[in-house]
Amino acid sequence: MDYRILLKTIYISLFIFILNGCSLNFFDNFYKVSVPQGSIVTDKMIEKLEVGLTEAQVKYIMGSPTLNDGLNPDIWVYIGTLNVGNITEYNNHFTLYFENGRLTKWIDRYKNEKSSN
Secondary structure (H helix, E strand, O other): OHHHHHHHHHHHHHHHHHHHOOOHOOOOOOOOEEEEEOOOOOOHHHHHOOOOHHHHHHHHOOOOOOEEOOOOOEEEEEEEEEOOEEEEEEEEEEEEEEEOOEEEEEEOOOOOOOEEO
C-alpha cells in the first residue's frame, strides 16, 4: 500500500517537473546574444560631426556607409539594428548630405532631429 502511494507521488512530481519545463518562461533565463546588423551610429560619432568635414574625415568617424546611392553619391545612409534575442534594442537610420565633397547636413530619422548649421 505504501509502495503505491510513493509511486503515485513520484509520478505526479515527475509530471509537474516535465510540465514546468515546457513553460515559456523557461527560455527567458538563457543568455541571449546581441546581434548588431548594419552600421550602428553612436552618440559619440554624432558629436564629432561638423558641417564642412570632408568625405574622408566623415568616413574615418562614421565608417563606410551602409548604402551609397549610385545616382547621387553625395548622400550617405547608415542603417543599423541591434537585436537581443527577439527584442530590437536599437534602430538607426542616419543620412548624411554632402556638397562639393563637404558635409552640409545630417538627419537622424528615428530621433527626428535635423542637424545642420
